[in-house]
Amino acid sequence: MRLAWAVLGAQVVTGFVMAAVFGATMGWESSAAALFGAVVAAVPGLWMALWMLPRRQQVDASTMARAFYWGELGKLGLTVGLFFTAALLFGQQFLVLLGTYVACLACYWLALILTR
Numbered sequence: 001m002r003l004a005w006a007v008l009g010a011q012v013v014t015g016f017v018m019a020a021v022f023g024a025t026m027g028w029e030s031s032a033a034a035l036f037g038a039v040v041a042a043v044p045g046l047w048m049a050l051w052m053l054p055r056r057q058q059v060d061a062s063t064m065a066r067a068f069y070w071g072e073l074g075k076l077g078l079t080v081g082l083f084f085t086a087a088l089l090f091g092q093q094f095l096v097l098l099g100t101y102v103a104c105l106a107c108y109w110l111a112l113i114l115t116r
Contacts (some may be wrong), residue, residue, distance in 0.1 A: 003111060004049035010107040011042040018100040026096065033093035036086055037100030044078040045108075047071075 015038020023031030051071040090097050 003115065004046070004053065007107055007111045008042055008046055008049075010110060011038060011045070011104040014038065014104050014107055015042070015100060018103055022096050022100075026093075029090075030093050030096045033086075033090040033097040034100040036090060037097035038104050040079065040082040040086060040097070041101045041104030041107075043082065044075040047078055048075045 015035055018038070019031045019034040022034045048071050051074060052067065086097050087094060
């Protein structure tokens with residue numbers, strides 16, 4: 001669970017840094033879009049971690065696979081819903097939002113590199 005919280009923390013920090021950069025260069029609307037991009041990246045990942053980590057004690061492979069698939073379905077649904085909301089709220093700043101989203105997703109790779 002520690003790694004999940006570390007990834008979440010890195011995503012939050014990345015989101016705030018991106019929001020500060022975009023806010024300083026493009027205005028507060030872009031800053032808000034960047035923060036929402038971090039939310040779109042962090043919330044589904046956090047949900048998946050909270051869904052799967054308590055179930056890792058189960059030894060039955062079919063139960064674990066079923067939990068994983070339901071977790072991924074929930075993560076996908078959250079991501080689609082948040083992106084739909086983002087398009088409605090931040091249509092003019094969608095590239096800023098998308099750039100921050102991609103930067104926050106890179107935190108998974110950073111965590112993988114730093115822990116191996």
